[in-house]
Amino acid sequence: MTEAAAPLPPARTPGRYAVALVCLGNICRSPTAHVVLARKVEDAGLGEQVRVTSGGTGGWHVGGPMDSRAAATLTAAGYDPSRHRARQYEDDWADEHDLVLAMDGQNLADLRAVSPGLAAEGRLRLFRDHDPVEPGGEVPDPYYGGDDGFEEVLAMVERTSDALVARLARAVAP
Known part of the structure; x- marks a missing residue:
């Protein structure tokens, strides 16, 4: 079974699911994914069941807004990026999230180093493992x-x- 075909890891709490999206500084890729995924979760009527967060492996931008170019691209596409503030991935996220999705291989390696249990449980993957065009x-x-x-x-x-x-x-279906 390929990683793209692998089922999502089970929810830690039945009927609820927490997803974290992680890149390097949490100002471009992971906040873009956060804004888009959160909106699509809401549009699908899953907002009460699915929680989406994002963070960076580095803390350089903590508390700041997303990159202005990422925000402009989202705004032009009809999304609202204004509430985003950069956060850093913390070790305790491993226990709080059902699935942690890294934006690239280096982010994945960095996350494996700080949260080895996530990888062992199959809860740490690449975001694009779910991409229907280019899985993985x-x-x-x-x-x-x-x-x-x-x-x-x-x-x-x-x-x-x-x-x-x-x-x-x-x-999250019953």
Whole structure:
């Protein structure tokens, strides 16, 4: 069974599911995924059952807003990024989340180092393991590129979030 075909790990609390999205600084990729996934969860009527959070493996931007280019890309697509404030992934997230999704291989390796139990339980994966177009791919970091990189990330995040919401709906079904 491929990672993309692997079922979601079971909810720690029946009928509820907590997902954390993690990148390096929590200002571009993971907040984009957070805003999009949270909206799609709400639109699917799962807002009371599924909690979405995001953080970075590094703490450089804690408390700050997301990158202005990421925010502008989200706003242009009809999302509201204004409430995001960068957070850092903390060790206790391993016990609070049913699934932790890293944006790239280095984020995944960093998370394995600080939360080895998550990987052993199958609760630590790449975000794009759920991508119907390229399962297991990485979400590229658009920070040092142009606006088109942020648009590419948004397209990946939207289609992956659609697939993930369908799986989350099954995970919280009675």
